[in-house]
Amino acid sequence: MKAKIVLVFTILCSLKLFAQDIEISSPDGQITVTILDKDTLSLSIQAGNEELIEKLVPQMKFKNGKTFGQIKNRKKVTTKLVNESYEAIVPTKFKNVEYTCTTSTLKCKDFDFELRVFNNGVAYRFISHLKGNVLVTNEEMDITLAQDFTCYLPEEKSLISHFENYYEKLKVSAIKNKTIAALPTLFTNNKGLSLSITESDLFDYPNLFLEKTAFGFQSLFPKYVLKTQALEKGQDRLEAVEKEADYIAKTNGKRSFPWRVFMISFQDEEIISNNLVQQLARPNELKDVSWIQPGRVAWDWWNANNIGNVNFKSGLNTETYKHYIDFAADFGLEYIILDEGWSATTLDVSKPNPDINMEVLTAYAKKKNVGIILWSLWRPLDKNMEELLSLYEGWGVKGIKVDFIQRADQYVVNFYERLAKSAAKHHLLVDFHGGMKPSGMRKAYPNIINYEAVKGLENNKWETKITPHHDALLPFTRMTAGVLDYTPGGMDNAHEDNFAVRFYRPMTLGTRAHQIALYGIYEAPLQMFADSPTNYLANKECTTFMSKIPTVWDDTIVLQAVIGEYVLLARRKDTTWYLAAITNDKSREFTVNLSFLASNKTYQLEAIEDGVNSNSIATDFKINTSIKSVKDTITVKLNNGGGYLGIFTQK
Known part of the structure; x- marks a missing residue:
């Protein structure tokens, strides 16, 4: 108890006023955020003796003329030490999570600005007190970097993306203005200090991108989509946006907006163990999580169903998938996946192709204690979600792999949550492919078992x-x-x-x-075995070893x-x-x-x-x-x- 009292006293004393500038420090004193004394909200971030962000200006603008970020007439500022803990339902780094941070809240007329300073990062968000529905025209996050960092750049050509990036290592000064970066974006210096920018608790709001400016980066969001183009004949997935609104989100005026997250590390090892995205996300919203089972899955698409040493023609058929089930059962794998091609067409995922007897297959899988996961494009699920998920549950399917999502506007972010909710009702896992990175939603809906990106x-x-x-x-x-x-596990x-x-x-x-x-x-709580059962059986010593590794x-x-x-x-x-x-x-x-x-x-x-x-x-x-x-x-x-x-x- 004495140690805790001393720590609280230290934190309260870290709220210093120098000509009204406000300094908030992490519990260990290594990271400091200064809220500059200006009419408009602006911050600087320092780690150790190094300044990371010279100036960060956060604002939100609404179509009704309201603007969040004007703090001249702020009502009060409160700062306190927060100790929190939780048990992860599907743990990926830590099962039992405990952390401490300094929380400072600026209370203004229409909004609160909440800032959290951890020993390994900084996060802020706006909390709105507006009435009714509001139209957010933009959220600005204008970042002036304090150094010419080395950037590991995940460049995007547009805001329509599969979020599958290579990371080009180059100086920030060498990045062309208007270059779009996906998140997370990592910045480092030659002293081992690093800054990684991303977001958490993303709900009912578009995905955040960064755009290069003369002095750093600024926020960039997809606009609210009003109309999409009809698919051309012969196309099933390359959807284009035809008409956008002049705002990025239509949402409730009384809500908290996503956390803007700045993960800070003093050495490279600390980058990997940073857990801020999960810590900041809202807690589990599912009443029953007992059915959620992570595990290993035998995957068909990467190896193109190349199966040898069998007496049947391999391909997208019942016998091939029974072979996958046998393989999974023999090595204790929890699942197999039926990827693209299992269904009548890619746009009709309500029935299997003529060579697959789903009744026979699911009964066989159940007998072998192996679950089946089905692939689908996102649009069929978007249009007939309840009908399809109810059908899959009736078949005895255990999960869905949702693919080629590509967009990251508010409608699609809401699709992620809508699908997670509905899938949970039908006891189905969800693996999101061809879409945006995780931003904390799987903590609220732990049946979201994986993301690609x-x-x-x-x-x-x-x-x-x-x-x-x-x-x-x-x-x-x-x-x-x-x-x-x-999807690791290749044997060649x-x-x-x-x-x-x-x-x-x-x-x-x-x-x-x-x-x-x-x-x-x-x-990856759902971890693929990407290669063919034939290759795994030919390398049985490795396969047996792999089957002992949890997810x-x-x-x-x-x-x-x-x-x-x-x-x-x-x-x-x-x-x-x-x-x-x-x-x-x-x-x-x-x-x-x-x-x-x-x-x-x-x-x-x-x-x-x-x-x-x-x-x-x-x-x-x-x-x-x-x-x-x-x-x-x-x-x-x-x-x-x-x-x-x-x-x-x-x-």
């Missing part, structure tokens, strides 16, 4: 850019927003000089151990990491620890202290690592077993494009 392994089917370097960027960039459906591994682009029999860049280590690095985590410790170069981390599920590492195109060696293990227990370590010849033959691997305890150290050796995953099981 990533340049994942599927791109190896048509290009050569999914490299070990790209893989080592994602934990610091896209993954800071939340879960990502990268090669280095660049032996790699070939093959659509129907795809390969992966990097070693076999690198592919398997991704299951420990990337956060949710109770604890995460990032041990060593450098952006785009390597990641070494430990994760815990129940009493078992998993040590995972990947590297880019450089070989590395780590000596790992096992201090994360329980002090009074002995563990069996089973590890898959790069084989001695994996620098030239990427498929070369070895699996070792040994006995370890907290007192031991181990050597993790990664070859070019390599990886490592160790499983520590209590004896």
Whole structure:
């Protein structure tokens, strides 16, 4: 109790008035936000002795003439220390989350401006007290950066996007004005300090983008869509916006708006463990979550249903999917997915194609204790949501993969929530593909089991850019927003000089151990096994090992990491620890202290690592077993494009 009283006193004293400027500091005093004494709200952000944002001007403008951000006549400012905790229903970093922040609220006539300063970041939002429905014409977030940071830029060509980005490393000064960036966008300096900008608690409002300006970045939003163009003959998904409103959102005037999130790290390891997007999101809204089951899924599309050593013609048919079910059951995988092609047409997902007997298939899956997930374009679900989801539930389906969403305006954000609600009513998981990044909604609706919004392994089917370097960027960039459906697990591994682009029999860049280590690095409660059952059965030792890796985590410790170069981390599920590492195109060696293990227990370590010849033959691997305890150290050796995953099981 005494320690808590001292801490509260310290925080209250951090509200300083220097010529009316207001300083709010994080609980540990390392991050400071200054609200500048002006008629219009403006902030600066400092971390340690470094200024990150010289000036940040947030405003909201409404069609009725109201503007949020004028604070000359503010009523009062309150600042307090907040301690919060919750248990994650589908945990991806931490099951039990506890955090402390300093919260400062500026109360004005029509709005509150709420600011939270954490030990690892800053977030703000507007809370509106307007009456009735309102039209938001724009929300401005004008950022003047204090330094010429290095930016890992996820460039977008327009606001119609699949949100599947590569990250170009370049100085902010080298980015052309008007360049559009998706979120999260990461900025770093040469002292190890980093700033990642994103959002949380996105509901009934458009997705935020950034646009480059002369001095930094400003907010950019899709307009409210009034009309879309009819699909051309032969098209099923490339929808275009025909008419937009002169506002970005039509919404209730009494509400909180999304959090604008600035994740701050003093070293690269801290970027990966940052959990602010989930912490800031609203709590679970589902009464019954007992049916929500994360897990592994055998996926058909990446490997093009290439199945050998069977006595039937493989393809989009009942026998092929029964084979997938058998494979999933044999290795303890929870699900299979029927991707594009299972239905009569892509626009009619109410019945299967003539070669699939859904009644037979779902009965067979139920007998084998394997769930089925069905693919659909988003528009059929948007038009006939209740009818289709009720039908799928009646079939015994366990989830849906929703694809080619592309838009991120208010209507589509509302579609995400509407689908999550309706799917939960029918006990269906939802995996969003071809659409925007996660922004906290899956905390409120934990049946949202995954999001894509990533340049994942599927791109190896048509290009050569999914490299070990790209893989080592994602934990610091896209993954800071939340879960990502990268779809690892390819068994045909090669280095660049032996790699070939093959659509129907795809390969992966990097070693076999690198592919398997991704299951420990990337956060995905629904984790795909992307390759063919035939390839997995031919590599049974690896497949058996992969089947032991869970998809949710109770604890995460990032041990060593450098952006785009390597990641070494430990994760815990129940009493078992998993040590995972990947590297880019450089070989590395780590000596790992096992201090994360329980002090009074002995563990069996089973590890898959790069084989001695994996620098030239990427498929070369070895699996070792040994006995370890907290007192031991181990050597993790990664070859070019390599990886490592160790499983520590209590004896």
